[in-house]
Amino acid sequence: MTEEQSKVFQRVVSVAQTFLADAMEKGMVTPALIAEQVDFVAGAMVQGVEIDRRAAVAELIRRFSLWIGNASTLADQEGHKDWLTAARRRDWRYWQRYRDFLERKMSLKAVEALDESTNQILELLEDPVREGRWDRRGLVVGHVQSGKTGNYTGLICKAADAGYKIIIVLAGLHNNLRSQTQIRLEEGFLGYETSVRNDVVRFIGVGENGRDAEIRPNCATNRSDNGDFNTRVARHYAITPEQRPWLFVVKKNKTVLERLLKWIRNQVADAKDADGRPIVTNLPLLLIDDEADHASVDTGEQLFNPDGTPDDDHQPKAINSRIRKILHSFAKKAYVGYTATPFANIFIHRRNETKEEGPDLFPQSFIVNLSAPSNYVGPARVFGLRSPEGRIGGLPLSREVDDHLDEEGSGGWMPPKHPKDHVPLHDGLDEVPPSLRNAVGAFVLACAVRILRGQGRSHSSMLIHVTRYTAVQEEVRRQVDALVKRFRQRIERGFERDELLAEWKRLWLDDFVPTSAAIGHALKDLEADCDLPDWEDVVAVLPEVFGDLSVRAINGTAGDVLDYAEREETGLKVIAVGGDKLARGLTLEGLCVSYFVRTTKMYDTLMQMGRWFGYRPGYVDLCRLYTTPDLVEWFGHIADAAEELRQEFDTMVATRATPREYGMKVQSHPVLMVTSPLKMRSAKSLQLSFSGEVLETVAFHRDPGILAKNLAAAEHLFEAAGVPAEAGTITRKRDEGAQDWKGFLWKDVPADHVIDFFGAYLTHPAARKVNSALLMDFIKAMVTNGELTSWTVVLMGGGEGEPHSFCGKYSIDNMATRKPKDGSGHYSIGRLLSPRDESIDLGEDAWRAALELTISAWTKDPARQTDEAGKEQPKTPSGPAVRRVRGYGAEGVPAAPERGLLLVYPLDPKTAGLPEDGPPVVAFGASFPASRSITTVKYEVDHLLWENEYGPAD
Known part of the structure; x- marks a missing residue:
C-alpha cells in the first residue's frame, strides 16, 4: 500500500x-x-x-462490534462545588478538534466512552474560574497499555477549554518517554510540531492545515530528546491570565523539577502566602502525573507527633518533594495521577504533610477506574482467570522458555542472578539460545503475515527483556543483530536458504496454523481476522520484511531510539532489546512478540513490564509471549489480584465509600505483600488486615506427616464444635429456587476453636496469601474488638472423589477433587472455592441484598472477562458483596461483623498424585466479613530475604 x-x-x-x-x-x-x-x-x-x-x-x-464498559468512581465531595454543565461545554474547541481527530482513527463507541470518562474526571476537579483557594487530588486507574495517554490528552483539552491556564504533564523518568509523550500531546492538543526554538515547525494532528491557529496553546518544551524544560528559554516566557494555556511536558527528574519550581516562584507567582512563600493566585494549575506510582511516591516513613499531627521535620524524597512544592505554589490546583498499578499510591499516608511541601499525593478527592474496550487484550485475556477447574479463558499465546539456564538453573545464557559484566553464552558459544532464535523467527513470520493482511505500513515490534544491566543488554543486542543478519543473508542470497525455510515452515505448521484457528474461535465475538495466507505467499514477502528490519538497544545509554513518529508513513519493524525503559510507560507500537525472562515477582513491577498487553487489531493471533513457567504463574497471580481489587472497588462504589476507605482496604490487602516494601513505606513490617477478604489454600505440602497433622487439626475442630446444626444435604432458599450443598455445618462455633485450628494447621510456604499463623493472630486481635467471635464451620462434600469419614462419624460420600498444576514440587491448584460457597451461611434476605449489591456494582469491563458470558448481568452474589453485607448489613438485614465463615474441603489424595491410602489433603477457605474497624496484624519483612525472593524494585 x-x-x-x-x-x-x-x-x-x-x-x-x-x-x-x-x-x-x-x-x-x-x-x-x-x-x-x-x-x-x-x-x-x-x-x-x-x-x-x-x-x-x-x-x-x-x-x-466493539463494546465498552462504564468507568466507576469513588469520590469525596468535601469542599467541592458542582460546576460542569452542558451549557458550559457547548463551545469547547480544543475538545471538539481532538474528538474529530480521534474519530478519523477510532471507533465512534471508543470516542464516546472517552468523552464520558473525561467528563467524569473533569467534573471531579474544581471549576478553574472559582475564586479563592482550592485543591483537588485524584487518581485514574486504567489497564496496562489500554489508552491512558489518550484519556489524559482528552482531559487536558477539556481542562484548557474550561479555563485551566497552566498544564504540567510529568512524563516518566527517561528522555525518550518524555519525548514520546510530547509527540502524542502535539498531535492531540497543541496541533503543531515543536522545535528547539519553540516555534511552529508544521501543523499536525488536531491542527492539520492550520486549523484553529488562533487558539493554538503555548508550549514550553519540545519533542527533541533534550527538549525538557530549560530555564534559559523560560526567562523569555510571560504568562498572564488572558493568554492561551501553557503546556509543560517534563521528566520526573530532580533537576528539571527544581528548575521548573524556581521559575514558577520567581517568574509566575503574583503574591506571597502567610509564610512568605511565593504563590500563584491568578492561574489555575492542572498537573497530570503519568505512571503516578513510579518515582512520585514518597518512600520515606513520615513520623507523627503524639497529638497525631505530622512531624514537620520529615524530609520527603526528592521527586515527591518537588512535585508537592510545585502544587503548593498554586492557590488553585488539581492533581490527577494516571497508572495501571495503583498499589503504591494507595499506600501513601492520608495525613502526610509538611509546611514546605503541603499535603502528600494521596488521591483524597477521587479514584476513577477506567473500563477497557472489548478489543483490549489484557491479563485476563492472556492468562485467563482462576477457577476450581484451573485457569480458564486464556488465549494460547505463551511459549515456555527454559534454555536460557543451564541444567543447575544457576548459570547459562541468562541466569536469574548475574553481574553487570555478564557475558551471555549458550553451551559455551557466543549465540542466543534456541528459544530466542525461535522467537525471532516467529516475529519475522508475523511481520510477513501483517504485510499480506494489508498492515505492512503499520509498525511491528519485538521486545527482548532479559536483564536490567545496560552492558548485558548491549551484548544481547549484538547477538540478536548477528542472528538477524545471518537470516537476511540466507533469504536474500540463497545460502542454506532451504534449511532455514524448512525450520520456519515447521514453526508455521506446528504453531501459527493451530494458534490462529484457536484464537479465531475464542475471539469470534470481536470479528477477529485470523485467516492465514498460504505458506508460499509468506515466503515471497520475506525479503521485504528483512529490508525494513532493525535491531536496537533501548536503555539509558544507548543512542538508538524508537522513531515511530518519523516512520509513520512506512512503518517501523524493530526488535527492541532493553530493560527499565521498555518496562514502564514506553509504548511499543505494533508489539507482536515478547521474549521475557526477568525474575522480579513484585506485582506492580511485573504488571508494568507487561508491555504485550494492549490493542492488537487484526494481528492478535500472531502475538507470542516467550517466558518462563514461573512468570506465567506469577502473571496469573497478578490477573487474580487485579480482579479482586477491582471487584472490591466496584462494591465500594455501590455503597458510596470514599477513597480513604478504599485506601485502608488496599493498604492491608494480603495480596499486596508482593509489592516493594519501600513503596509500602514500611522498612520493618507490614500491617495486614483480612477484613472483607476470602483466603483459600491453593498450595499444599506432600509430606504425609504434615498432611496427617492438618487432618488432625480439622478433626479436633469438628469435635470441639459439637453437634452439627445441619448434616447431609444443606439447603438454602433462593429467588430462583433452592441451592444445595453436601456436608456438615456447625453454627455459633466460638472463636477459640477456630484459633486453635489455625494454630495447629501448617500452611505451605508457597501459599502467597494464606499464612495460618497470621490468620490466628488476626482473629485474636479482632476478638478483642468484639468481632469474629462466632463462626460458621462447614465440612464440604459433594465432590467427585472417594468417600472419607472424619472423627469416625462425619462421612463424606465424595471428597472434592482439584487438578494439580504442573511444574511445582508441591501440590498446587488453581482455585479452591466455588464462588457460590461463600453464601452458604446467608439467609434469603441477606442473599438477595448481596445479589442487589452485586448487580449495582457490576460493570461491563471486557478487560476483566474472558468470554461472552462476561456481558451478562450476574445472577449470584459476588464474594465482596457477600462479605460486605455480612459485615455492614443491609436494609432489613442486620450487620454481623462477629460472624466468620470457615469452609473445610477434604481433597482426594488420588487426584493430587498422592498415595490413595494416605490422608486427604485438608484445604480451607476463610471468609471474613467487611469491617469498619482498622484492626491489623503485623507481618515482618526482611529486606534481604525479600530481594532474594522477589528481585529488586525497578
Whole structure:
C-alpha cells in the first residue's frame, strides 16, 4: 500500500463510519450495510486510486462490534462545588478538534466512552474560574497499555477549554518517554510540531492545515530528546491570565523539577502566602502525573507527633518533594495521577504533610477506574482467570522458555542472578539460545503475515527483556543483530536458504496454523481476522520484511531510539532489546512478540513490564509471549489480584465509600505483600488486615506427616464444635429456587476453636496469601474488638472423589477433587472455592441484598472477562458483596461483623498424585466479613530475604 493509498483508505473508513453513525444509534449496523457504505464512499471519493475494500469492511466491522464498559468512581465531595454543565461545554474547541481527530482513527463507541470518562474526571476537579483557594487530588486507574495517554490528552483539552491556564504533564523518568509523550500531546492538543526554538515547525494532528491557529496553546518544551524544560528559554516566557494555556511536558527528574519550581516562584507567582512563600493566585494549575506510582511516591516513613499531627521535620524524597512544592505554589490546583498499578499510591499516608511541601499525593478527592474496550487484550485475556477447574479463558499465546539456564538453573545464557559484566553464552558459544532464535523467527513470520493482511505500513515490534544491566543488554543486542543478519543473508542470497525455510515452515505448521484457528474461535465475538495466507505467499514477502528490519538497544545509554513518529508513513519493524525503559510507560507500537525472562515477582513491577498487553487489531493471533513457567504463574497471580481489587472497588462504589476507605482496604490487602516494601513505606513490617477478604489454600505440602497433622487439626475442630446444626444435604432458599450443598455445618462455633485450628494447621510456604499463623493472630486481635467471635464451620462434600469419614462419624460420600498444576514440587491448584460457597451461611434476605449489591456494582469491563458470558448481568452474589453485607448489613438485614465463615474441603489424595491410602489433603477457605474497624496484624519483612525472593524494585 503506497502512502497515497494509505491516506485514501483512512479517509474512506472515516467517512463511511460517519455515514453509519445513525444506523449505529438504532442498532442496525450489519456487515452487509458496512460493505454497501464502503462501496458508496469509495465510488464517490476515490479517483484513480486502488484501495483494499475488503480490508476497509473488516476494519469497520471491528469498530462497530466493539463494546465498552462504564468507568466507576469513588469520590469525596468535601469542599467541592458542582460546576460542569452542558451549557458550559457547548463551545469547547480544543475538545471538539481532538474528538474529530480521534474519530478519523477510532471507533465512534471508543470516542464516546472517552468523552464520558473525561467528563467524569473533569467534573471531579474544581471549576478553574472559582475564586479563592482550592485543591483537588485524584487518581485514574486504567489497564496496562489500554489508552491512558489518550484519556489524559482528552482531559487536558477539556481542562484548557474550561479555563485551566497552566498544564504540567510529568512524563516518566527517561528522555525518550518524555519525548514520546510530547509527540502524542502535539498531535492531540497543541496541533503543531515543536522545535528547539519553540516555534511552529508544521501543523499536525488536531491542527492539520492550520486549523484553529488562533487558539493554538503555548508550549514550553519540545519533542527533541533534550527538549525538557530549560530555564534559559523560560526567562523569555510571560504568562498572564488572558493568554492561551501553557503546556509543560517534563521528566520526573530532580533537576528539571527544581528548575521548573524556581521559575514558577520567581517568574509566575503574583503574591506571597502567610509564610512568605511565593504563590500563584491568578492561574489555575492542572498537573497530570503519568505512571503516578513510579518515582512520585514518597518512600520515606513520615513520623507523627503524639497529638497525631505530622512531624514537620520529615524530609520527603526528592521527586515527591518537588512535585508537592510545585502544587503548593498554586492557590488553585488539581492533581490527577494516571497508572495501571495503583498499589503504591494507595499506600501513601492520608495525613502526610509538611509546611514546605503541603499535603502528600494521596488521591483524597477521587479514584476513577477506567473500563477497557472489548478489543483490549489484557491479563485476563492472556492468562485467563482462576477457577476450581484451573485457569480458564486464556488465549494460547505463551511459549515456555527454559534454555536460557543451564541444567543447575544457576548459570547459562541468562541466569536469574548475574553481574553487570555478564557475558551471555549458550553451551559455551557466543549465540542466543534456541528459544530466542525461535522467537525471532516467529516475529519475522508475523511481520510477513501483517504485510499480506494489508498492515505492512503499520509498525511491528519485538521486545527482548532479559536483564536490567545496560552492558548485558548491549551484548544481547549484538547477538540478536548477528542472528538477524545471518537470516537476511540466507533469504536474500540463497545460502542454506532451504534449511532455514524448512525450520520456519515447521514453526508455521506446528504453531501459527493451530494458534490462529484457536484464537479465531475464542475471539469470534470481536470479528477477529485470523485467516492465514498460504505458506508460499509468506515466503515471497520475506525479503521485504528483512529490508525494513532493525535491531536496537533501548536503555539509558544507548543512542538508538524508537522513531515511530518519523516512520509513520512506512512503518517501523524493530526488535527492541532493553530493560527499565521498555518496562514502564514506553509504548511499543505494533508489539507482536515478547521474549521475557526477568525474575522480579513484585506485582506492580511485573504488571508494568507487561508491555504485550494492549490493542492488537487484526494481528492478535500472531502475538507470542516467550517466558518462563514461573512468570506465567506469577502473571496469573497478578490477573487474580487485579480482579479482586477491582471487584472490591466496584462494591465500594455501590455503597458510596470514599477513597480513604478504599485506601485502608488496599493498604492491608494480603495480596499486596508482593509489592516493594519501600513503596509500602514500611522498612520493618507490614500491617495486614483480612477484613472483607476470602483466603483459600491453593498450595499444599506432600509430606504425609504434615498432611496427617492438618487432618488432625480439622478433626479436633469438628469435635470441639459439637453437634452439627445441619448434616447431609444443606439447603438454602433462593429467588430462583433452592441451592444445595453436601456436608456438615456447625453454627455459633466460638472463636477459640477456630484459633486453635489455625494454630495447629501448617500452611505451605508457597501459599502467597494464606499464612495460618497470621490468620490466628488476626482473629485474636479482632476478638478483642468484639468481632469474629462466632463462626460458621462447614465440612464440604459433594465432590467427585472417594468417600472419607472424619472423627469416625462425619462421612463424606465424595471428597472434592482439584487438578494439580504442573511444574511445582508441591501440590498446587488453581482455585479452591466455588464462588457460590461463600453464601452458604446467608439467609434469603441477606442473599438477595448481596445479589442487589452485586448487580449495582457490576460493570461491563471486557478487560476483566474472558468470554461472552462476561456481558451478562450476574445472577449470584459476588464474594465482596457477600462479605460486605455480612459485615455492614443491609436494609432489613442486620450487620454481623462477629460472624466468620470457615469452609473445610477434604481433597482426594488420588487426584493430587498422592498415595490413595494416605490422608486427604485438608484445604480451607476463610471468609471474613467487611469491617469498619482498622484492626491489623503485623507481618515482618526482611529486606534481604525479600530481594532474594522477589528481585529488586525497578
